[in-house]
Amino acid sequence: MKPVIRKASLHVNQNEGLIFEKSSEGKAAWKLPPLDVPEVDPSSLLGSAERKSLGNMPEVSEIEIIRHFTRLSTWNYAIDLGMYPLGSCTMKYNPRVNEAVARVEGIANGHPYQPEEISQGALQILKTLSECLIEITGMDSITLQPAAGAHGEMTGLLMVRAYHHAQGRPRKKVLIPDSAHGTNPATAAMVDYAVENLKSDSRGMVDIGALEAQMSEDVAALMLTNPNTLGIFEQQIHKIADILHAKGGLLYMDGANMNALVGKVRPGDFGVDVMHLNLHKTFSTPHGGGGPGSGPVAIKKKLEPFLPKPVLTAKADGTLGFNYDRPQSVGRVRAFYGNFGMFVRALAYIQANGPDGLRQTTEDAVLNANYIRKGLEGAYDLPYSTPTMHEVVFSDKLQAKKGVRTMDIAKRLIDYGFHPYTTAFPLIVPGALMIEPTESESKEEMDLFIEAMKSIAEEVEENPQTVLDAPHSTRVSRLDETAAARKPVLRWKPAS
Amino acid sequence: MRYLPKSPADRQAMLKAVGIGSVDDLFAPIPAEYRLSRDLHIPRQMAESEIVDYFRQRSRENGEGYTSFLGAGVYSHYRPVIIDSLISRGEFLTAYTPYQAEISQGTLQSIFEFQTMICELTGMEVANASMYDGSTAAAEAVMMAVRLTGRRSVLVARSLHPEYREVLATYATHQGMPLSVAGFVENGRLNLAELEKSITPQTACVLIQSPNFFGTIEDVAAVAGIAHKNGAMLVVSIAEAVSLGIVEPPREADVIAMEAQSFGVPQGFGGPHCGVIATREKYVRQMPGRLAGQTVDKQGRRGFVLTLATREQHIRREKATSNICTNQALVALMVNIFMTVYGKVGLKELAKQNLAKAAYAAGQLAKHGKLLFSGAPRFNEFVLQTSEDPQEINRRLLRHKIIGGLPLKKFYPELGNAALWCCTELTTRAAIDEAVKLVGKTGASEVKEEKPKAGAEVAVEVVR
Numbered sequence: 001m002k003p004v005i006r007k008a009s010l011h012v013n014q015n016e017g018l019i020f021e022k023s024s025e026g027k028a029a030w031k032l033p034p035l036d037v038p039e040v041d042p043s044s045l046l047g048s049a050e051r052k053s054l055g056n057m058p059e060v061s062e063i064e065i066i067r068h069f070t071r072l073s074t075w076n077y078a079i080d081l082g083m084y085p086l087g088s089c090t091m092k093y094n095p096r097v098n099e100a101v102a103r104v105e106g107i108a109n110g111h112p113y114q115p116e117e118i119s120q121g122a123l124q125i126l127k128t129l130s131e132c133l134i135e136i137t138g139m140d141s142i143t144l145q146p147a148a149g150a151h152g153e154m155t156g157l158l159m160v161r162a163y164h165h166a167q168g169r170p171r172k173k174v175l176i177p178d179s180a181h182g183t184n185p186a187t188a189a190m191v192d193y194a195v196e197n198l199k200s201d202s203r204g205m206v207d208i209g210a211l212e213a214q215m216s217e218d219v220a221a222l223m224l225t226n227p228n229t230l231g232i233f234e235q236q237i238h239k240i241a242d243i244l245h246a247k248g249g250l251l252y253m254d255g256a257n258m259n260a261l262v263g264k265v266r267p268g269d270f271g272v273d274v275m276h277l278n279l280h281k282t283f284s285t286p287h288g289g290g291g292p293g294s295g296p297v298a299i300k301k302k303l304e305p306f307l308p309k310p311v312l313t314a315k316a317d318g319t320l321g322f323n324y325d326r327p328q329s330v331g332r333v334r335a336f337y338g339n340f341g342m343f344v345r346a347l348a349y350i351q352a353n354g355p356d357g358l359r360q361t362t363e364d365a366v367l368n369a370n371y372i373r374k375g376l377e378g379a380y381d382l383p384y385s386t387p388t389m390h391e392v393v394f395s396d397k398l399q400a401k402k403g404v405r406t407m408d409i410a411k412r413l414i415d416y417g418f419h420p421y422t423t424a425f426p427l428i429v430p431g432a433l434m435i436e437p438t439e440s441e442s443k444e445e446m447d448l449f450i451e452a453m454k455s456i457a458e459e460v461e462e463n464p465q466t467v468l469d470a471p472h473s474t475r476v477s478r479l480d481e482t483a484a485a486r487k488p489v490l491r492w493k494p495a496s
Numbered sequence: 497m498r499y500l501p502k503s504p505a506d507r508q509a510m511l512k513a514v515g516i517g518s519v520d521d522l523f524a525p526i527p528a529e530y531r532l533s534r535d536l537h538i539p540r541q542m543a544e545s546e547i548v549d550y551f552r553q554r555s556r557e558n559g560e561g562y563t564s565f566l567g568a569g570v571y572s573h574y575r576p577v578i579i580d581s582l583i584s585r586g587e588f589l590t591a592y593t594p595y596q597a598e599i600s601q602g603t604l605q606s607i608f609e610f611q612t613m614i615c616e617l618t619g620m621e622v623a624n625a626s627m628y629d630g631s632t633a634a635a636e637a638v639m640m641a642v643r644l645t646g647r648r649s650v651l652v653a654r655s656l657h658p659e660y661r662e663v664l665a666t667y668a669t670h671q672g673m674p675l676s677v678a679g680f681v682e683n684g685r686l687n688l689a690e691l692e693k694s695i696t697p698q699t700a701c702v703l704i705q706s707p708n709f710f711g712t713i714e715d716v717a718a719v720a721g722i723a724h725k726n727g728a729m730l731v732v733s734i735a736e737a738v739s740l741g742i743v744e745p746p747r748e749a750d751v752i753a754m755e756a757q758s759f760g761v762p763q764g765f766g767g768p769h770c771g772v773i774a775t776r777e778k779y780v781r782q783m784p785g786r787l788a789g790q791t792v793d794k795q796g797r798r799g800f801v802l803t804l805a806t807r808e809q810h811i812r813r814e815k816a817t818s819n820i821c822t823n824q825a826l827v828a829l830m831v832n833i834f835m836t837v838y839g840k841v842g843l844k845e846l847a848k849q850n851l852a853k854a855a856y857a858a859g860q861l862a863k864h865g866k867l868l869f870s871g872a873p874r875f876n877e878f879v880l881q882t883s884e885d886p887q888e889i890n891r892r893l894l895r896h897k898i899i900g901g902l903p904l905k906k907f908y909p910e911l912g913n914a915a916l917w918c919c920t921e922l923t924t925r926a927a928i929d930e931a932v933k934l935v936g937k938t939g940a941s942e943v944k945e946e947k948p949k950a951g952a953e954v955a956v957e958v959v960r
Contacts, residue, residue: 016605018605018608018609018612019609019836020609020612023839023840028839028841028842029576029578029836029837029838029839029842030576030837030838030839030842030845030846032842032845032846032849032921033921035849035852036924036925036926037852037853037855037856037925037928038852038856039852040848040851040852040855042742042848042851045851045855045873046713046742046743046851046873047873048744049713049743049744049873050742050743050744051740051741051742051743051744051745051844052744054616054617054741054839054840054841054843054844055616055617055840056612056616056840057613057616057617057835057839057840057843058613058836058839058840059839059840059841060836060839062578062837065578065582065833065836065837066578066581066582068836069582069585069588069606069833070582070585071602072601072602072603072605072606073582073585073587073588073602074587074602075587075599075600075601075602075605076587076588076591076594076599076600076601076602076603077587077591077596077599077600078586078587078588078589078590078591079586079590079591080586080587080589080590081586081587084590084592086592089592091590091592093499094589094590095499097544097547097548099584099589100548101547101548101550101551103580103762104551104552104555105555105560105561106554106555106556106557106558106559106560106561107551107554107555107558107764107765108762108763108764109559109572109762109763109764110558110559110763110764110765111559111564111566111570111572111763111765111899112570112763112765112766113566113568113570113902114559114562114564114566114899115890115894115899117894118557118558118559118562118894118899119558119559119765120557120558121553121554121555121556121557121558122554122558122765124554124557125551125554128539131538132538132539135536135537135538136536136538147628147629147632147767147768147824148628148820148821148822148823149821149822150809150819150820150821150822151628151632151819151820153819154819158666158669158670161670181810181821182808182809182810182811182812182813182816182821183809183810183819183821185809185813185814186809186812186813186814186816186818186819187819188814189814189815189816189819190667190670190671190818190819191670192670192671192672195813195814232525233525233526235525235526235527237527237530238527238530263532263536264523264526264531264532265523265526265530265531265532266530266532269530269532270527270530278822280822286589286590286826287590287591287592287593287822287825288583288588288589288591288825288826288827288829289588289591289592289593289594289600289603289825289826289829290592290593290594290603290625290786290822290823290825290826291626291768291822291823291824291825291826291827291828292628292767292768292822292823292824292825292826292827293822294768308666330666330669331662331663331665331666331669332631332659332662332663332666333632333663333666334628334629334631334632334663334767335569335629335630335631335657335659335660335663335766336570336629336659336765336766336767337765337766337767338766338767339767339768340764340765340766340767340768341762341764341767341768342767342768344551348547348551350538350539351539351541351542351546351547351550352498352499352541352542352544352547353497353499353541354538354539354540354541354542355535355536355537355538355540355541356497356535356541357497357499357500357541358536358538359535359536360497360500361497361499361500363519363522364500364502364507366519366522366523367507367510367511367514367519367522368510370514370522371510371513371514374513374514374515375513386525387522387524387525389522389525410596411596411598414596414598414599419592419596419599420596425810439499439500440499440500440501441501442501442502442506443502443506443509443510445501471598471599474598474599475598475601475799476597476598476601476793476797476799477598477793477794477795477797478598478793478794479597479598479791479792479793479799479800479801480791480792480793480794481597481791481801481803483791483792484789484790484791484801484803485789485803485804485805485806488780488787488789488803488804489789489790489791490608490611490622490623490780490787490788490789490790490803491608491611491612491615491621491622491623492608492609492612
C-alpha cells in the first residue's frame, strides 16, 4: 500500500546556522540617537564595576536578523498551519484582534507603579475580566496574579493551607488521582503537602470507594481535573465533593480542561472550592512556544481572606485601586499584578464570543472530540468506553503487536501534515494517544486527520518500518535525546 | 461566531456520524442539576471594531502620553520594530512547547541562542529557557541553593526589590526556609559587617540584587567572599538587564536570577515579563525550568531538543526541582531578538546612554534635594531625598503629564521623603529639565491648574 498524504507536501526550506556563526565585527542592527546630555566616562563613574567586554555577543545587520528568525520560524509547526491535537493543551485559534489590542500604547506601556488615578483603564480591564471569569466558573472571587497554570495550582494550595491553618487544623496531605498532570504532585510538594495517589475505577473516573477509604481529617484537599485527562466528566462529582466536605477537606479543580465546560456547566455549582484556569488554553491567549501563560485562581467565599495581595477594590470615590491591607493573605506569588497582557487578550476573546459564542465553542469542542472518537474507533484501541467530552484517549495496544508504539505513530503523523497528539499520557493508559481537537477544527480538517490516522494504522499492519522510521519529511529526523542528556551541550561556544 | 469553522450542515452531518440527535446528548454524562440552562452573564458578543474601541478607551485612561521617571524593576527602553514583526509570525506565536523536536527546531534553536547570550552577558555557564519573572526566578534560585547546600536558612538583602522579598517569603513559608534580612549602609550597598554577623553554618545562600533596588551596584566580590567562606552560595538578582552592557556581571555568584524585561519587553502594567536563571554547569541538575540542548539526528545532522527533563514535573512529579511547566517562551524570544539587534557593541552604547542620562538627571535634581547613596557607583536609578513629601511633588508633576520617581516611604520608611528615580535612553533632556523645574517649585508657589479630564465612561457593562 502506498500511503496517500493529502494534507501536506514537501517544499524547500532554507538552511540557517546559529546567529553566532553569522556574526562579524562591525556589523550592526542598531542606531542610537545623539546623546542630548553630557557624555560620561564610565570608568570614572563605575570604577572597577565597569564592564570591558561583552564576550561573544553577536554583531549582525537587521536583514540578517529578519531572515534568521523567519527561517527558524518555518521549521516550526503551528496552529496557524493546521490541526494541533495535543490533549489537555487546548491548541485553539489565537485571535489576532487579541494581539492588536494588547499593543495599544496605554495598555502595552503602562507601568505597574504609575499612580492609580491614571491606571483606571488597566484596573477596569482587571475588574471586567475578573467578573467574567467568576461568572463562567460559578465561583465567588478570583486572583489574576499567578503567571501560569502550575503557578495557579501553587497559589490555590497556599490558600488551602492558610484556610486549614485558620481553622486551627493544619493538614498533611493532598489526594491526587493517578490520571493527574505532573504539575499537581509537584505543586503539592512545593507547598509541603504529602501526595497520596488516588486510583481510578474501571470506567476511568475517581474510585469512590477508594476516596471514602482514603479521606480523613489529615487530607487538606483533593486535586481533581474535571473533565479528567481521559476526557471523562466525573459523573459522581457531587459525591466526591460531599465526601471531602464531610471531613472538612476542600475540592481543588485543575481547570486545564475547562474548554469542555464553559457556558454549559460551572464548577462552582458542583462543589468546587478552589480552581485555576489557564488563559492560554481555554481563553485563547497564544502558547507562544511554551508561554507566557496566565493562571487565575477562582475561589469560594470562605477562602477570600487568603487571596494573594494586593486585591482589586472599588474605592469610596468610585475609582478602582489595590488593597494591600490583607492580614490573612498568603502573600504575593509574583511581583506586580500578574501577566496583564494575557488578561487583555482573554477579555478580548470573551468579548468576541459573548455568552452564545462561548457556549457554541464548548459544544463544538466536545462534538469535534466525539467525531474523532467515532472516526477512529476500531482502528485504535479505546481503553475506556465512558462518554468523552473535549478529548479522547486511545491506546497503541493494537499497533504494539507489530512493535509500533504511540510515539512512532505520532512521528508518522508529522509526515501527514499534522502535529502529533499528546503521547504516553495520562499514565494510567499504557501507550496513550491523547487527542484534543478543540473547536477550531473544521470538519474537513478532522476528516483529513481521521484518514491520516487510519492510513497509519494500515501502514503498521503492512509496513511497520515506515512508521518506526518516521518522520521522513522533516528537516531533521529523530534526534538523539539520550546523547543530549548524557553530555549536555546547552550553549554555543566559539571554536577554539 | 466568527472563530468557529463549521456550518450548521457540518454540525448536522457530524452529529449523524456520531450517532446522536442533538449536541445536548454529548453533555448527558453531566448530572442534569449542574447543567446551566441560561446564558452566562457576561458582555454580549462584540464586533471586532467594538473590541478595538473598548481597549482604545481603556488605553486613554491608562497613562497614555505621560513621561515617566519610574523604574523599580520595570523599565522603559526602546523596542526595535522587528521584535513584534518576528514574534507575530504564527509559527512562533501559535506553537506549543517544543516537545516534538522534529517540527519545533525554530523554537528550539532560538532557545539555544537565548541560553547562550544570557550566559555571555551574565558570565555564567548555563542558563535556562525562562522563568515567570524576576521575582519567582529569585525565589526558585534560592530553593535551588537550599537543595544544593542541604542547608535551609536564607539571608536576604533589604536592598532587594521589596516585592521580590515578599514573593520569596511566600515561597519560603512552607519550605521550612527561615529568612533573615541584612540591611544597607550609607552608600546603599549591603552591610557587610551585618552579613558577617548574621551568616551561620545553616545559611544556604545570600540573596542580593545588583544594581540593587536603589540602583546601586553592589561589591559582589566582597559579598561572595563572605558567603563562600561560610559555605553558603551567593544568588544575585538582576532586575535591570541593560546594566549588563556596561556593568561587570556578578561573575562570583553561584546562581543569577534575572528579569530580562528591559530587553525589548513592554512594561505591560507589570507582565508578562521574562525571568531567567543562570548558573554553573555543575549545578545544572538542580536548576528548575526547561533547557534546550544540542544533539544530532539519525543522519548526524545538528539539531536541538529539550533536555535534562528528569528534573521536571512531567517526569519526576512530586520529586521535581520545581512545578514550573509553562514558562515565558514568547517573551524570551523578544529578549532574544533584542539581544541580537543590539549585540556586542550596541548593548554597551545603549547602557552608556542610560548611565549618562541618569547622571545628568541626578546632578540636576540634586539642586532640589539630597542624593542618597552617592558613595557607590550606580547605573540608571538613584534616590533623591527632599524636604517636601514626594507624593506632593508627584502630584505637581502629574498635572504636567510627568510621572515622578517612586516614593519610597511605603517600602523604606527609614529613608523619609525619598523617591527612586530612573532614566533610560528614552528620557529626553527636555523632560529631565522640566521635571527638575517642577520639583523645585514647592507646592506654595505652584499655580493650581485644572485636572485633566477623566476618560469616557465604560461602554460595556457586565450584566449580573
